[in-house]
Amino acid sequence: MTRAKLDKKPQDVAAMFDGIADRYDLVNDVISLGQDRAWRKAAVRAVDAHSGELVLDLAAGTGTSSEAYVGKGARVIACDFSLGMLRTGVERRGGASTGGVTFVAGDALHLPFADETFDAVTISFGLRNVSDVDQALSELLRVTKAGGRLVICEFSHIPVGFVDKLYSTYLMGALPKIAGAVSGRSESYDYLSESIMAWPDQPELARRLQGAGWSRVAWRNLSMGIVALHRGYK
């Protein structure tokens, strides 16, 4: 059994994602009732990549969150530290660097890129899994060009108490069971639920962005706050 705990030890997190890589995208569609596709589209719109720009999609996993940027004419570096997730992405796309997406193995806490490399940086459903969120936000700032932007797409909290309670019941009860039936790895999805419940709410994450040096920080909720998009500029 491989699952991470809330201390998010990097080797546990990477091994957990290695273990669910083959069914990762299918499970997402099932447990979100297909909403994940709409959330990804909203993130792409928020990044607003232009032709010729270089975008970092950090914690890109299988590259599902990366592909949409190519349609905008941007080049994307899909970076992750789970070799299992990267391998699944590379096999699916037919190469490590095809059609504008290049997969790179790297750790969010020590990014393998020079200062001021990217026009835009983004991270979808990844920041919650890193062991040191503030260090990851600083690293993202370091590799972004002056004036460049950051978009974070992450599970968040519903600001209406009783709806949030109902959602928590789904998170802690049905979600791991459904995901377990599809993936055969329910323990990994216990971690998903626990990590969402323990994640900072929207204002607190915004403060963390500001603390890391990001400017003009703002957020907006998707699906009533189940997911939030945070944005900042360098």
Ligand SMILES: C[S@@+](CC[C@H](N)C(=O)[O-])C[C@H]1O[C@@H](n2cnc3c(N)ncnc32)[C@H](O)[C@@H]1O
């Ligand atoms: C839930 S998946 C998200 C994948 C993709 N962004 C998506 O939207 O489908 C989280 C990813 O974060 C990656 N991750 C977690 N901590 C990381 C770190 N310190 N450095 C790089 N990747 C990390 C995991 O390996 C995993 O692939």
